[in-house]
Amino acid sequence: MADMINLKINNIPVSVPAGSTILDAARVAHVEIPTLCYLKDVSCVGSCRMCLVEATGARGLVAACVYPVSEGMEVKTNTEKCRKSRKTSLELMLSKHKKECLSCERAGNCELQRLSVEYNCDPHRFEGETETHPLDLSAPYVVRDRDKCINCNRCVAACKKQAVGAIGPIGRGYNVHIGSAFEMTLMESVCVGCGQCIVACPVGALKERTTVDEVWSAIADPEKKVVFFTAPSVRATLGEAFGLPVGTNVEGKMVAAIRRLGDVEVFNMDITADLTIMEEASELINRIKTNGTMPMFTSCCPAWVKFVEQKHPEIIPHLSTCKSPQEMFGGLLKTYYCEKNGIDPKNLYVVSVIPCTAKKYECKRPEMQGEVDAAITTRELARMIKTAGITFNTLPEEAFDDPFATCSGGGTIFGATGGVMEAALRVAAKMMDGKFEVVDFPAVRGTAPIKEATYNVAGHTVRVAVASGLQNAETVLGQIATGEKAYDFIEIMACPGGCVNGGGQPTLPDSIRNTEDLKSLRAQALYASDEKNSLRRSSDSPVMDMLYGEYFGAPNSHKAHKVLHTSYKADKRI
Ligand code: SF4
Ligand code: SF4
Ligand code: SF4
Structure with missing residues (x-):
């Protein structure tokens, strides 16, 4: 002890x-x-x-x-000395701060505002010369407002922890500010879009680039049919924006709330998490059996993909060619769904609700062909619900719309670190050995930064690793490069803890973030849902039978490759 x-x-x-x-x-x-x-x-x-x-x-x-x-x-x-000192520090911060509390997105949830009220600060005590700077609107996923920054360096620490280091302090004394090397914009920098800097920021200096107005316009457009789909982890966090305890699964209320935004359909993105698993497990088995490029890495996290393209292009052949569940859903809706329902894809407006800022960038990648029209974060969805005057906590529980409602538990746990691996193991093991019935793989669960396990299936030894947080991904890559470790299949999620801790998730007060284990509590909500689901394997979902029976034929078929797979390219940055 x-x-x-x-x-x-x-x-x-x-x-x-x-x-x-x-x-x-x-x-x-x-x-x-x-x-x-x-x-x-x-x-x-x-x-x-x-x-x-x-x-x-x-x-x-x-x-x-x-x-x-x-x-x-x-x-x-x-003591009085402590209080006076804190008040002076706050008033000095306020002297440079763009005081936009009336319209700031973080108003009511801003640590500087809260403390300034608590300490009865005079925001104009040190009024002096102030400068204004343009917003950094270079990236499609984040907006940086230097004039609201208090130079706390939390974003810098978060980015450094991601082994990216896209931002840091620049200048000296009064002129010190946070920016990228050579004053590059964020889009020109090595930023991968994970948004961990946004959730780290205590004030409104960093926020997602919102597309909520475009979504409202589409809902109001009589020519458009609007469909929403929600990522697995959003149901585990959306309730926090309405004061519910961390770890509350609000799936039914979330569906009911989106349905009340307008004449829209609401689908379950866990379906394309299942589809990802069907494709990825088949790809893995194929690589194992044909001595293909190994180890294989997951590709469902766009920040990880961008990290590879920019920093480790040598890994590109090792990435699964599967699109992320978001892009699979976009592709599926603009092909299969439109064909089946006689809809012109131009008139279908697809909105994904995601825990993620990187997915805002992903849907703008040219190879994704605009399959997803708008990607909005959990925070943006919460704002839409509030704007619409929907009293979230009193809503009834409603089910997703068919035909994309029924998912497996494997699709749901995608939102937590280790979830993709566990879902893939459930299906790959069954595909390799029809008698394999195990569906629980506890060694890959939990929030440890790096997890590893070895399984023997149908005469094959499959060595797997799971890492969340790009610093931990870097460690795994280093261990593989030096020969210290060898694996067959590796899951990487850019955000520590996976999507439950994504850059688009609700920003909770420090008093909660510094005392509660958000990653675990949110993940538990997803694992509890998996446990309750009688369909644990992605291949058990009747939606998979429908999609492969009616459209794709088989996993990794020519048609599946056309709609559900993608390619990557090196993007070396300085
Ligand atoms: S989005 Fe991620 S990579 Fe980009 S600056 Fe923020 S923390 Fe760094
Ligand atoms: S976390 Fe926010 S306030 Fe702190 S340095 Fe970064 S941008 Fe500025
Ligand atoms: S871990 Fe999830 S939330 Fe974070 S960047 Fe990747 S896909 Fe987005």
């Missing part, structure tokens, strides 16, 4: 493991110390000075997020 340190926080005795910070100890004492630049698992640099406290043995005020506890220490978190 770790050595324990005894100390007092505001006269409350606590005992915490050696190496803990004052901030850790305060939590044990149920005392909240304000923070801005600190974010659990992402950023801990003690630069914003919001968490300054008085501690015996320390000279002056110390930053609680980085200052270690010591035996017998007495900490005071709420």
Whole structure:
């Protein structure tokens, strides 16, 4: 057991493991110390000075997020000196800040606004010369507003943790700001669009590039038939935007809410997660049996694909050729669905609801041929529901529209790290050995950064690995390159924890993010749904029988390749 340190926080005795910070100890004492630049698992640099406290043995005020506890220490978190210091720090931040609280997307959910109110700040105390800068609108997935940035560096830490490093501090003193090397726009930089910087940002300086107005216009257009489909993880997070506890599965209410946005149909993207598995498992088996390019990597995460194209083009032949579930659904709707229902594809407006900012970029890739007209994040959907005056929490539970309603549990767990691998194993093992009945693969579940397992199926040894977060993907690539590890099939999701923690998911207050395990709680909602589903394998879904029976013939058929597969190209950046 770790050595324990005894100390007092505001006269409350606590005992915490050696190496803990004052901030850790305060939590044990149920005392909240304000923070801005600190974010659990992402950023801990003690630069914003919001968490300054008085501690015996320390000279002056110390930053609680980085200052270690010591035996017998007495900490005071709420003295006049602490409060005055925090208030001055906030007022200095406000002196440069574009104060647009009336219309800012983060109003009501902004850490700077909350603390400024709590500390009774005068936003004009240090009024002086201010500069204005244009928004960075270069990327189709994110908007950067330098004039709202408080230089907390949380986005920089998040991007560094992704092994991308597209953004960092530039300049000195008053002129310091966050940007890309040589003042490149985000689109010119090495950014992969994962949006982890957006969810890390405590204020409204980063947000997704919204396409909500286009969606409203399409709904109002009598010439258009509008269909929505929702990604697996959205049902596990949308409720947070309406105050429901983290990990609440709101599938039925989500469908009911979208249906009330207008004359639209609502489909289940878990269907094309199932379809991805059918295609990917067949591709894997084919590569194994024909000594094809191995190991094979998943390709359903567009930020990972962009990372490979930009940073590791040598991996391109190893990527599965399967499109992501979003693009498979777009392709399916603009071909099969339109043909079957006599709809001109030009008049079908396809909206995907995704946990992801990278998918906004993905649907604009030329090879995707505009199959998805608009990709909106969980946050954007929540805003549409609020704009429409729909009282989400009182809605009845409704089912997805046929023919794309019934999915397998394998399709649902796609939204969590390890879910794609588990769903693929369920199907690949059964395809290789018809008697293989196992559907639970616990070794690939959970939020560990890297997971690995080995299975023996029909005389083949299949070595698998799962990594989430691009830093962890980089580790796996390094281990393969040096020969330290060898695998046959590898799942990579760019966001730590997978899509449940995607860049388009609700931005929760720091008080929740710093204390709760969002990744696990959200993933549990998906695994609980999988458990309840009598169809666990993607191949069990009657929709797969319908699609292969009526249209594609068989997985990896010529027609399936035309609609459901894609190609990649190297995109070397500086
Ligand atoms: S979107 Fe991802 S890669 Fe791009 S700047 Fe943000 S964290 Fe970095
Ligand atoms: S953009 Fe947001 S997260 Fe990044 S430094 Fe500015 S305020 Fe902090
Ligand atoms: S992990 Fe999911 S949410 Fe994150 S970039 Fe990839 S597909 Fe998008």
